[in-house]
Amino acid sequence: MKNPLKDLIKKPIVENPMNEPSEHSRRKFLFKVALLLNGAVGAVLAVPVFGFLFGPYFKKDSSYNYWVSVGNLEQFPPGETRLGRYRNPVGTPADGATRTLPCWVRHIAKNQFQVFAINCAHMDCPVHWFPQSKLFMCPCHGGVYYQNGAVAAGPPPRGLFQYKYKIAGNQLLIWAGELPTLSTEASIARPGCNSCQG
Numbered sequence: 097m098k099n100p101l102k103d104l105i106k107k108p109i110v111e112n113p114m115n116e117p118s119e120h121s122r123r124k125f126l127f128k129v130a131l132l133l134n135g136a137v138g139a140v141l142a143v144p145v146f147g148f149l150f151g152p153y154f155k156k157d158s159s160y161n162y163w164v165s166v167g168n169l170e171q172f173p174p175g176e177t178r179l180g181r182y183r184n185p186v187g188t189p190a191d192g193a194t195r196t197l198p199c200w201v202r203h204i205a206k207n208q209f210q211v212f213a214i215n216c217a218h219m220d221c222p223v224h225w226f227p228q229s230k231l232f233m234c235p236c237h238g239g240v241y242y243q244n245g246a247v248a249a250g251p252p253p254r255g256l257f258q259y260k261y262k263i264a265g266n267q268l269l270i271w272a273g274e275l276p277t278l279s280t281e282a283s284i285a286r287p288g289c290n291s292c293q294g
Contacts, residue, residue: 162186163262163269166211172203172268177225177243180211185272199259200225200232201268202243211259211270212245218252232256 162185172178180201187195200223202210212232214222221236231248232241239250246255259270 164272165267172201174203177202209261211261213257217254
């Protein structure tokens with residue numbers, strides 16, 4: 097009777113091809129290539145995220161100090177509210193026509209103006225001016241604003257956002273370097289709401 101262990105011992109041991117030095121170095125090489133490619137893809141995907149997060153810190157240049165023209169004073173007769181347009185100072189040439197932004201200009205008296213962002217304070221829909229009723233109305237959710245920008249009815253939590261303005265020569269200029277946000281001044285809050293802040 098044959099001993100099966102003797103046969104195993106006598107047979108030459110064939111080395112696993114995976115343990116060969118050439119295969120081992122190829123595996124290491126492919127692993128390093130895969131790491132390099134994954135790192136490159138990760139870096140490409142991370143650039144826009146870092147740009148979004150840290151862009152405002154690096155972009156605080158002269159574009160944030162812009163007074164831009166909305167138009168001639170003759171375009172805005174006293175006692176009327178008209179649509180004005182200005183060029184976004186922080187845009188790029190590739191923005192094309194979308195770089196021109198609208199705003200509502202209310203000429204109160206001689207050199208007294210109110211310049212409102214066109215967006216509703218509720219969900220940023222564009223508001224429309226109705227001269228017959230002297231109200232701004234939002235078509236999206238029914239927000240209504242008085243002519244001075246204060247909330248009249250509907251869901252908006254505050255009045256329309258206002259731009260700072262100044263008059264230079266015959267031009268009405270607005271401070272357009274920073275867009276109106278919750279940290280900028282808004283119009284008068286809801287009438288009768290003492291806890292609201294505009």
